[in-house]
Amino acid sequence: MKKVELLAPSGSMESLYAAVLSGCDAIYMGGSKFSARAYANNFDDEDLKNAVDYCHIYGVKVYIAVNTLIKEEEYNEAIEYIRFLYKIGVDALIIQDLGLFYGCKKLFPDFELHASTQMTVHNGDGALFLNKLGFQRIVLSRELSLKEVEYISKDLGIETEIFVHGALCVSYSGQCLMSSIIGGRSGNRGRCAQPCRLPYTLINKKSGLNKAGYLLSPKDICTYDEIKKIIDSGTSSLKIEGRMKRPEYVAGVVGSYKKAIDSYYNNKPIDVKNEYKKLTQLFNREGFSKAYMFGNVGKDMMAYNCPKNSGIYLGKVQKDLTITLEEDIHLKDGIRIKDDGFAVSGIKLNKNDVEYAKKGEKVTLKPTKYKSGDVLYKAGDITLLEELSSIYENLYAKKLPIDLQIEFKVGYSLKLIGKFEENEFEVSGDIVQKALKRPLDKEGLLKSLNKLGDTPFELNKIEFLDFEEGFMAVSSINAIRRELTDKIINFLILKYRREDKVKKDISYISKKPKEKADLPEFMVVVSNIEQLHAAVDSGVKDIALDCFFKGSKIRIEEVTNIEGVNVYIKTPNIIKEELEGICGLIEKHISGIKGIVTSNLAIIARFYSRINIIGDYKLNIFNSYSSQFYSEYLDGAVMSVELNNKELNNLAKKSTLKPQVIVYGKYELMVSEYCPIGSLFGGKSSKSSCSEKCFEGDYVLKDRKGEEFKVLTDKYCRSHIYNNVPLNLIPNMKEYRRNNINSFRVDLIEEDYNKSKEIIKMAMEEKFEGDYKRYTRGHYKRGVE
Structure with missing residues (x-):
């Protein structure tokens, strides 16, 4: 039986030493370029070479994250960087960009490639699709249940990797545009500003009911007490998140999970309670969750009160400013009070100054930055940190x-x-x-x-x-x-080093180019009956039906009977257990519809040879190599909305895949298995029993600056958060035409009949004369770094 891999993060040489000496089987890290943790202390080339050599001495594998979207002008540099990684003996690359994937497959066919979690692989068909392309391992989305992991790993026989500990994104990875659209810092480019960790207020605009807090901030994952079930699922690798964490954290978490894995294989008990407490002390946000592995998708997953390290409960301050300790305390330990904190500089016990005090003793602490009634948490344990730091002080401590x-x-x-x-x-x-x-x-x-x-x-x-x-x-x-x-x-x-490949040509050769259908010159996406009527009454010929939101009463068969209207079905970006149902819906209407609009790899894999498919913007097509890859499967696509005008025009000139541009509509910033409406107003922690409060109001998330972001739920109880203002590129349509971009799309999300007609009219006439204050041009000018 092949032993499961323990995969550790590394953001510095110290973290790398800590991980290796604590017993990991493999390391993942970023180099100086193209890593989805651009703000980690990533490795320059010399450090990277030394790191790879060090790991290989101990038989530890090294996976390098090259998991950002690659700009056209960066592509050659990225390939040369990968050539360097290939030569120094890196064991595998973690990749998001499919254009880069195909460059690697052509130039370095024996280089092992892993599909990043940024590729949003969340169902079996998507995993099979990428596996058949040549990805040896699939890093699955963190939203999967253990049953789904087992199906992909065992039943489909695909090598998978799953996250078992560390930070959890509230949105599906690779599907989040919030940081990008709001502040220009793209998660797809490794520069996420983490707006999910900021405070929001969820407001029902109809009733005025509201709740405030860190409503998009999930607890960290900890599956320590479920390791047996997780290993039995058949996954190949257990991944610890934490490239931004300090080496003591890496040493502690890796050491604990190493004990749990060894316990599984040696059938020897361990002190789970003590290890869990250590993990909690190292870092937690109001405790832990088990992500979505065991069906927990509600408020129990969220850290509504504190988005930072919560620590462990130390005690409540009494009127005389003493604390009866619930944990031992030492000088230099870190203390948290609400959002503030301090390091202990003095401990007074029975009027005596001491260096430490034990659980149950009554003390006062210095500095006295607290008041009566405050609840204190120990957020930093200096003794534990010193113990863990000693692990990596001697880089050859492991013999x-x-x-x-x-x-x-x-x-x-x-x-x-x-x-x-x-x-x-x-x-x-x-x-x-x-x-x-x-x-x-x-x-x-x-x-x-x-x-x-x-x-x-x-x-x-x-x-x-x-x-x-x-x-x-x-x-x-x-x-x-x-x-x-x-x-x-x-x-x-x-023995890990490789000779340089002589191939230099990175031009893409399409194996089976799809015979392309013409893209609609003007398409409108509708999500409710009023918008549909507005589109039909306006004479729109190509209409895409997004009929998967809750409350949508659109009936596909009724629209396909309208003379002169070409009907497309726009699928959800995320499709899990409902895949067969959605595919069945498409099959039912396949003879009566013109095509599909989708970003879902499973839908593309199922239908690309049978019907016209237009790729949606969450495919993240960022360069001509990825667009040419998709030209085998799509008739056209909305390229990444993170490209600026110049980048999009250059891409359109180089690509054989016909581009479509969204000229109006609110971007979907996040899609999540977690529903804030059901979790905060539904009264239950499970989405299956949330009382469907989403039917009873009009919901927005209000941020610190007063901006309101629309929240919608789909029929599968996923939540979708939309930008606060619509994109409006209607005035730029003529310019796009001059650059041979001739397919345009309007997305209607919450517009009523009259507003929909107004927008459609302006777009069809390619004129906009209104007030631009409540619109955005998105990344038309700025793009992303």
């Missing part, structure tokens, strides 16, 4: 055993034969001299040979093949010992 055979005979060279794993390494040194005074005995020789403290090795079995007392300078013995260890180290490093 690898060498069996050693020795030949030491006067008149002959000193010979050492080291056996490491299944390999033998032989070195010869200076000639052994006849001793003039005191000869060197076995004990003295072994004393010198055992000086391996600055190496990753230790002597195990020692055998003298020949020995005769003689003389040799200690410096000569040290030299041959170093030669042997260097030889083993070089072997361990060089």
